[in-house]
Amino acid sequence: MTTLDTRTLHVHAPGSPGGEWWRDAVIYQVYPRSFADASGDGVGDLPGVTSRLGHLAELGVDAVWLSPFYRSPQADAGYDVADYRDVDPLFGTLADFDEMLARAHGLGLRVIVDLVPNHTSDEHAWFVEALAAGPASAARERYLFREGRGEHGELPPNNWQSIFGGPAWTRTTDADGTPGQWYLHLFDSRQPDLNWEHPEVRAEFEDVLRFWLDRGVDGFRIDVAHGMVKAPxxxxxxxxxxMIEGTDGVEPTDPDRADEVTGTGNRGPMFDQDGVHEIYRAWNRVLAQYAGDRALVAEAWVEPLSRLALYVRPDEMQxxxxxxxxxxxxxxxQLREVIEASYVTADGVGAPTTWVLSNHDVVRHPSRLGLSVPGSRPNGIGVGDEQPDEELGLRRARAATLLMLGLPGSAYLYQGEELGLPDHTALDDDLRQDPAFFRTGGAERGRDGCRVPLPWAADEPGFGFSPTGVTWLPQPASWAPYALDAQRGVPGSTYETYRAALAVRRAEQLGSGGLAxxxxxxxxxxxxxxRDVLVVANLGGSPVPLPAGAQVLVASVEPVTAADGTLAVPADATVWVRTPA
Known part of the structure; x- marks a missing residue:
């Protein structure tokens, strides 16, 4: 193959550096129970997060997103919230939160917190009151209680299924012991869905927003942002x-279409109803009352991309x-197609494109990319399943990350990916805790494999996660080389590659740049x-020559050198270079 032609075809125009921070920020997701444990009980906590914020500042990210730490019975790892204005004792106290927030801000890190508005815990005061009040009560109007179908109401009100498996309805028992109404839960039976047509529900969550904004948070990641309003x-x-795949067999559309469908949208009358946008316009007005460009982030599994763009119109989310x-x-x-389609649709509403490769709900991308169909999306991997090629998966994951970080817009990193962590793909089923595993009878392995506590120190018990060495899920012994202290200062390590990429990204202002x-x-x-950086990702098997005189800025794998001294990008690698003028 000949050397790359440096002529370009413009897709996305560069922006102006210094705009709203969320337009180009790199945001690091902290899953608190698995990040760092200060108390020694084996579960991560807010003091643990505070103790490790220096790592994030050193890494070079701009902000932190914290998964839920609110009061909760932990039926779904905190996504079943019993009190939206308090910290669960498992994670610490409100004072611990305030200390963590102050420390983050002192390091120049913004903080986004999770908000879970589609449902509450069954231990939330509202739901406890609703069960006690009985049918036809005002308390039940805050949720979606319905009479059953059938002669005696013995059948669920409709045929909806839970995302975690099984029916989306659970029947109550009346005070006299007889079967009663049914309530809707799109997730676990301990997560009853709220009725977002009720004005009290809307007022309550606007007040919750203000509670945390008043404490100084910089924004909110909205869980199931496409699920609050249901079809009449x-x-x-x-x-x-x-959880991951909701397209009911829908195949991707013609790749020449500008508006991509890739099989990632939750469809049906319980998702992506137009009424959700009224909620976010109201929330936008709440955030606008606070200084500092506060942000709303949509977790919306919707397609096509033109539907996703509706969530980030100027008067809704950021x-x-x-x-x-x-x-x-x-x-x-396929990657070129989805990247271009993403810019076309996001630019159409003046929003940034927000890139992500891993989070707490999906198999980590080093493991996905090591499968025989690289990039496929199993709902967890366990004993007896195809095991990824760990070395190949990491090589591709590093390349994918450099591709992502080279793109203009904002990007999210999931804790541990800067270490190259794979999923724990051999976790014993007896140790699993994800409700999706139990509600599907084990048909879905669930998300525990991507939630295993982080390895900080290779030679310490529990890899330094906890002072006692206890971890709420076991870490595989093979993780020792991934520990932070085994990679810090080691040229070419995954950690140092992430640090280098983030430093170049900031220095070259790639987040606010353009794409051609x-x-x-x-x-x-x-x-x-x-801008002035050429990004080359080689997903093929043959080296790709770089322009003569190219200066390598960062590489997922060192370029190979030909006999004539020219550089080339090897297979499954991404390289950023500056070319001669």
């Missing part, structure tokens, strides 16, 4: 929904995770320029 009448639907990118296989043509494709780069190559 709650009609039957014969499709299937799941960001929406690009799950279409996360879900795209390790295929250059390099034409005719090759079928298996993604090549583009962003």
């Amino acid at each position: 009448g709650l009609p039957d639907w014969d499709g299937h929904v799941s 960001q929406a995770f690009n799950f279409a990118f996360l879900a795209t296989p390790w295929d250059a043509a 494709w390099v034409p005719d780069a090759g079928e298996d190559v993604i090549a583009f320029t962003n």
